[in-house]
Ligand SMILES: Cc1cc2nc3c(=O)[nH]c(=O)nc-3n(C[C@H](O)[C@H](O)[C@H](O)COP(=O)(O)OP(=O)(O)OC[C@H]3O[C@@H](n4cnc5c(N)ncnc54)[C@H](O)[C@@H]3O)c2cc1C
């Protein structure tokens with residue numbers, strides 16, 4: 001066994017990196033293959049790979065330029081001292097401003113730094129319809145500094161201080177602010193208060209590795225790891241942005257060249273049944289297909305005799321039918337016994353995996369009642385929740401249980417006691 005870990009990652013390269021979507025798809029879902037080289041890294045179907053991203057160089061340079069730093073300045077970080085450029089590249093998440101960083105600005109903002117804006121009115125009896133002219137005037141804020149003939153009607157604090165107060169007092173405003181902003185945006189709003197290199201990195205979020213469900217069996221292509229990755233892209237404040245790790249893998253990792261830190265994140269629970277004659281039902285829309293591709297490869301290599309039922313879904317058959325050829329070959333050969341596909345944006349009505357589960361409720365119950373395993377992978381917040389509810393409904397309707405009994409059967413019996421309802425959701 002190797003001892004690579006999040007703190008001591010193996011430096012891997014990519015062997016392959018291509019888009020799985022059909023032409024015209026608005027999604028970017030990639031098949032990415034990592035080379036395990038001589039790492040000695042081992043894994044099983046169901047495990048996840050940890051990937052350590054690096055921050056975009058243009059963002060690092062943008063922050064340095066905005067602050068007037070060279071990048072060579074030394075800063076203290078949670079991993080010890082390093083140059084500011086290294087800290088911004090490898091130690092902090094600079095693509096999303098942190099709440100703590102904004103909260104930390106408080107004492108420095110209220111210390112009176114920055115300009116003070118005063119709105120004043122100068123009455124001119126002879127001009128304009130109502131006889132008044134409204135003007136903005138920036139001054140020191142000291143009373144004596146107001147020119148003759150002007151009357152102060154109110155003063156405002158530094159606009160950054162006002163913004164800061166709004167953000168720290170209103171959690172929703174804070175969420176909205178950080179959702180769409182990186183440190184270039186943050187420095188545009190608050191940069192005038194001035195930062196030392198240390199103050200700049202203080203309270204930024206530490207850079208975290210991302211996990212990806214492995215989409216291959218170790219016996220399918222020894223020495224390689226396949227991933228199925230949905231690239232996160234969006235545009236805010238007229239700048240294109242990307243998820244930290246998905247943007248790194250999609251845009252800045254050259255095949256056979258770029259070094260990428262990886263480590264294994266083994267699962268103890270999300271595993272295939274030991275007995276290959278056990279039936280398995282797999283529900284994996286979108287990138288949720290990843291571990292099921294690994295499971296199917298493994299079951300085929302092992303000659304597992306149990307039946308395989310795959311529920312997959314995504315936006316459209318033309319654009320987002322991931323691994324279509326492989327899946328259809330398995331279906332045509334009879335290795336995939338049941339194959340149900342839910343296209344959510346193909347017609348006027350949404351079709352989701354749980355709708356197809358519902359249509360096949362009796363059969364699902366029969367497979368489960370016969371000792372089958374039930375697996376779910378993919379979106380945690382909506383899909384997995386709805387699939388869970390549907391599974392309970394199916395067990396109630398076809399297993400002759402009340403709703404409470406079916407809930408107990410699924411959540412305690414299948415999930416905890418028998419451990420044959422298994423989830424890999426994120
Ligand atoms: C066990 C496990 C297995 C996983 N397996 C897979 C897998 O097989 N395939 C896969 O693709 N992912 C998988 N993930 C998710 C993966 O770990 C990352 O979370 C994902 O790739 C995003 O990482 P990122 O660094 O690119 O994005 P980040 O920089 O972390 O940003 C992602 C966040 O961006 C935000 N966001 C999205 N859209 C917008 C927008 N329009 N404006 C502002 N913010 C927005 C969302 O809050 C989202 O959470 C898995 C996660 C876990 C925990």
Ligand SMILES: NC(=O)c1ccc[n+]([C@@H]2O[C@H](COP(=O)([O-])OP(=O)(O)OC[C@H]3O[C@@H](n4cnc5c(N)ncnc54)[C@H](OP(=O)(O)O)[C@@H]3O)[C@@H](O)[C@H]2O)c1
Pocket residue numbers: 027029230285286287288313314315342343344345352353354378379382383384386387426
């Ligand atoms: N911001 C974006 O545009 C965007 C794009 C892609 C992925 N993502 C995010 O990236 C992650 C991975 O995405 P992914 O490509 O794996 O696909 P995904 O977003 O999980 O979608 C896969 C399929 O699941 C459907 N779905 C949505 N809600 C569902 C529900 N309640 N029950 C069952 N199915 C449901 C989707 O339909 P519908 O989408 O038609 O509802 C789609 O057909 C997700 O966390 C997702 O939020 C965001």
